[in-house]
Amino acid sequence: MAISAQLVKDLRERTGAGMMECKKALVEAEGDIEAAVEVMRKRGLAKADKKAGRVAAEGAIIIAQSDDARRGAIVEINCETDFVAAGDDFKGFADEVAQRVLEDAPEDLDGLMALKLASGDDVETAQKALIAKIGENxxxxxxxxxxxxxxxxxxxxxxxxxxxxxxxxxDEDLARDLCMHIAASNPVHVTPDEVDEALVAKERDILVEQAKDSGKPAEIVEKMVEGRLRKWLGEITLVGQPFVKDPDQTVGKLLESKGARVVHFTRFEVGEGKEKKQENFAEEVAAQVKGS
Incomplete structure (x- = not known):
């Protein structure tokens, strides 16, 4: 029977298994997603299935660079606890994935997951094997x-x-100093020109409403808004931020003095934007007592 891409996607999200594994299970189960899950359990994928839905907000950022410093890769790989992130199994997997990004230049995450590792397994299969081995997502x-x-x-x-x-x-010294600055100051963009116009308009509207409460004349309010908007843009853009090693000058002025321009930067922080599970053992015990 024909298995829709959506059905495969749903099973993949639920189990964390590979696309082909999900499709085979769905074919065998004649499109019944619950039966497909059982099929996968029987094939020894139950442990990975159980773990795949758990929040993975710990982990590591891994960087790989070529010897000539012309190519580089930065990768975030997550797990559930910092204990696992410090383990050799996790670190070995993470380093190998970063090396594949560096050497094979995948276009997207799906492309990366399909790349072959030294073991002969693709990244997705190796990831599932690691889940089963360490007992964490x-x-x-x-x-x-x-x-x-x-x-x-x-x-x-x-x-x-x-x-x-x-x-x-x-030069390299300047570039490394900028890396350290970005790590500390977390700019969102390089220049104000890169900030989305809709976001700027929204911020301006907020500042206008705030300034209206001052009771000052309209022309003064307008100047206040523009000044505060410039300050906000300076805070979120790299060139507008005070340089961490010399706060008396902005990064923009530093770059100008060195005849340099930042083409692009990437800053990854482990678990950024992910909601970590907060354990409340008192509530858990109360729920168990109530249930009994």
Whole structure:
């Protein structure tokens, strides 16, 4: 029978298994997703199935660079606990995945998951095997890859924050200083021109409403709004931020003095945007007592 792509996607999200494994199970179960889950359990995938829905908000940022510093890769891989993130199994898998990104240049996450590792397994299969072995959910979450004729540098703050910067002009020392600045100051964009116009308009509306309460004349309110908007744009863009090593000058002024331009940067922080599960044992015990 024909199995829809949506059905395969639903089973994949539920189990964390590969697309082909999900499709085979659905064919065998004649399109019944519950029966397909049972099929996968019988094939020894139950443990990974059970773990795949759990929140993975710990993990590591991994960076790989070519010897000539012309190519680089930065990857975030998540697990459930920092204990597992520090283990050799997790770190070995993470390092190998980062190397594949560097060497094979996948276009997207699906492309990365299909790449072959040294074991002969693809990344997705190896990830599932790791889940089964360590008993925690593991997710390859995101990556960025660089290839440049300019200057490329990276910085890891422990294993939780990673930054990669591409420069036009300047040198490696400047690029590394900028990596450390970005790790500390977390800019969203390089320049104000890159900030979405709708976001700027929304911020302006908020500032106008705030300024109206001042009771000042309209022309003064307008100047107040524009001043505050410039300040906000400076805070969220790299070139507007005070340089961490010399707060008396902005990063923009530093770049100008060095004849350099930031082409692009990536800053990954472990678990960024993910909601960590908060355990409340008192509530858990109360629920169990109530249930009994």
């Amino acid at each position: 593991v997710q390859v979450r995101r990556f960025a890859r660089y290839e440049t004729s300019g200057v490329l540098a990276s910085y890891l703050h422990g294993s939780r924050i990673g930054v990669m910067v591409e420069l036009e002009g300047g």
